[in-house]
Amino acid sequence: MSYVRVVDKFAHQRHWTPVFELQDFYGQVLHLLIVTVPASPKDGIEAGSFVYASIKQAKLLDIAINTHHKSIYYKDLGATEFVDIDQVQCLIGRIKDHGKWAIIDQSQLLTQVHSMDQ
Numbered sequence: 001m002s003y004v005r006v007v008d009k010f011a012h013q014r015h016w017t018p019v020f021e022l023q024d025f026y027g028q029v030l031h032l033l034i035v036t037v038p039a040s041p042k043d044g045i046e047a048g049s050f051v052y053a054s055i056k057q058a059k060l061l062d063i064a065i066n067t068h069h070k071s072i073y074y075k076d077l078g079a080t081e082f083v084d085i086d087q088v089q090c091l092i093g094r095i096k097d098h099g100k101w102a103i104i105d106q107s108q109l110l111t112q113v114h115s116m117d118q
Contacts, residue, residue, distance in 0.1 A: 005087065024089075027055040028077055032085070051085040 007023045010016040031054040039047035058074040 005083075025055075026058040026060065026072060026074070028058070029091070030054040030056055030080065033082070052082045053085055053088060054080060055083050056080045 005023055005025055006020050008018040009021050010019055033052045033054065035050045035052070037045065037048050037050070039045060056077040057079055058072075059076045059078045061073045061075055
């Protein structure tokens with residue numbers, strides 16, 4: 001799974017003014033959580049549902065980009081976090097090939113295959 005988050009690129013610099021940017025993240029979907037909020041007309045709240053994904057983050061080792069494709073390598077999965085499903089860009093698959101994981105990414109017009117060590 002690929003998802004986007006807004007992060008402070010100077011988060012480790014305590015006294016610097018925050019500068020926020022979009023950053024891509026990758027991980028494994030563990031669960032989907034649907035939260036349904038009932039209507040409360042007297043409080044001005046309309047009924048609605050929110051969908052979150054429980055995602056175990058991939059600990060990326062390297063990202064290599066050339067003119068034909070982007071290769072994403074990881075070895076382990078890390079912390080689990082809840083992400084608003086609206087932040088999910090695409091769902092991708094993986095297959096094991098000769099001891100490596102290959103990510104099948106169909107998010108673009110042409111299918112891309114990214115190799116990953118594990």
